[in-house]
Amino acid sequence: MSPDTLAVSIFSWHGHRVLSRGDMYKKNLIGKILIDDPVFLAPIMGVTDLPFRRMVKRYGAGLVFSEMIASRQTIEKCHSAIKAREDYAEEFPMAVQLAGCEPDVMAEAARINVDHGAALIDINFGCPIKRVVHKLCGSALMKDECLAARIMEATVKAAKVPVTVKMRLGWDEAHRNAPAMAKIAEECGIGMVTVHARTRNQRFNGTADWEAVRAVRDSVKIPVIVNGDILTPQDAKRAMEISGADGVMIGRGAYGRPWLLRQVMDYLRSGAVTAAPEMDEISRIVREHYDSILRHYGEYQGVAIARKHLCWYLGNLPGSCAVYTEIKTMQDPEAVKEKLAGYFASGKTGF
Ligand SMILES: Cc1cc2nc3c(=O)[nH]c(=O)nc-3n(C[C@H](O)[C@H](O)[C@H](O)COP(=O)(O)O)c2cc1C
Incomplete structure (x- = not known):
């Protein structure tokens, strides 16, 4: 099936269309990418590699995201930094996540990955680790909305496929600017925002604040996906109810359970928890x-x-x-x- 012939549908957990097919095309939210169910596999460095993504895809996932790829590394050593075109094609549709802080480099890296079969490009505004934020990449970009906007604009212009963003609630408790960042993202032509419901300073501590994602949802018309601490189908439903988000992204919950996303999709559709494999x-x-x-x-x-x-x-x-x-x-x-x-x-x- 060629990307051009794919239809678009996003369903909410209670079976109603969140965005109709017409809406999706009209708003050009995620282009012509088929998203049957808004249940996504999170990008996780060292985990969501090709073998794992394929296991998850076998059971079903609305979309899978690659591990974060450094944009500069992509353009400097494009052969080793990105996988072969066939890899992406087999996983279609899949999103390749890029990290970087130079708009022109991000744009070029997006172009290269699209040429190699990426169906979507995701921009990382959430990575909390020191060596990334010291280079002003990842979550550090939540502190620099102007640079973040330039990166998004350049990437959207270059990619020719839908571009999405993954962010945190903000840098710290005093700077929870995810709603403002999401609005900027929407203005830059970003098609979807995922929010890991913690601040950068929380790293992975404490619990994800799903309620805080509601303000992000209310600030934009593009789909908003809630992420963080979703370990069961019931968690997914609660996270969507509490946040008002259009879908969920699941990371650590799928460790050793590549079938979890299938169970979540089944539960959101039918209300029944399907059994894990025998x-x-x-x-x-x-x-x-x-x-x-x-x-x-x-x-x-x-x-x-x-x-x-x-x-x-x-x-x-x-x-x-x-x-x-x-x-x-x-x-x-x-x-x-x-x-x-x-x-x-x-x-x-x-x-
Ligand atoms: C080891 C590890 C690596 C991660 N790598 C990435 C990454 O490359 N890109 C990204 O956007 N998020 C990354 N994350 C964050 C996850 O995508 C996700 O936002 C976070 O784990 C919360 O979701 P969860 O509770 O479902 O795991 C990583 C998380 C962990 C634990």
Whole structure:
């Protein structure tokens, strides 16, 4: 299916259209990108790589976001900083998230990623880590609305696909400017705003303030997505009710549960919580995800990268402590797979 032929629909959790197809085209909110359900996988550095995104997509997600990519690195070493065109095409529609503070560099990086098959470009105004904010990127841009606006304008102009923004509530308690930033974003032609409902200074501490997202929702007409601490289908519904947001973005809740977004979509549509996969399906998922990581990164790097995913999968399963303790120091992928197969066949799982 070519991007040009895709229809657009965004549904709210109670089944009503938040934005009709006509509205979407008229307002040019997210272009012609098909969003069946407003349940999105968050960009998470070191986690939402291609193998994980594919596992999540298999069950279903409105949209998946790449890990943050540095815009300058993209234009300087474009071959290593971005994945092959085929990768993005297979995941269509997917959003590539860019970080940077130079409008022309962000614009060029957006162009390169679109050429490589990105269906949307997302701009990072939320990253709290020191080495990013010291370069005036990520959440530091919430303190400089003028520069943020120039970045958004340049990226929108260059991208030729919808551009979205992910931000926090503000820099700190005294500067919660997300509603103003969202308004600026809308004026710059941004198609959707996602808000991680914490300030930069909170990093990941405390709890996400879903209520505060309501002011952002009220300040703009473009879709607003609420993010932070959504771990269950019921959380998703509550976050949308409390914030008035048009959809949810889920990050850490999907660790070891790539099917969670499917469960959220089902719950928002029907009010019923669908069961997690049976143990034999989980066993297949773990095996496939593992193989996919090895293929993507090569065996040496892959074995190390896969460990955290195995920890998350097994952490959700009974009787898995001993097997994880053994696996976490193993270097040979075949031995790891054998251990996993033994665990899933042993009946220790309680299934
Ligand atoms: C390890 C880690 C890496 C992250 N990397 C990114 C990133 O690259 N880009 C981004 O916008 N947010 C990033 N985030 C923030 C998440 O996208 C999300 O906003 C945050 O985790 C809150 O949502 P959650 O509670 O559903 O995980 C990261 C979060 C974590 C924990």
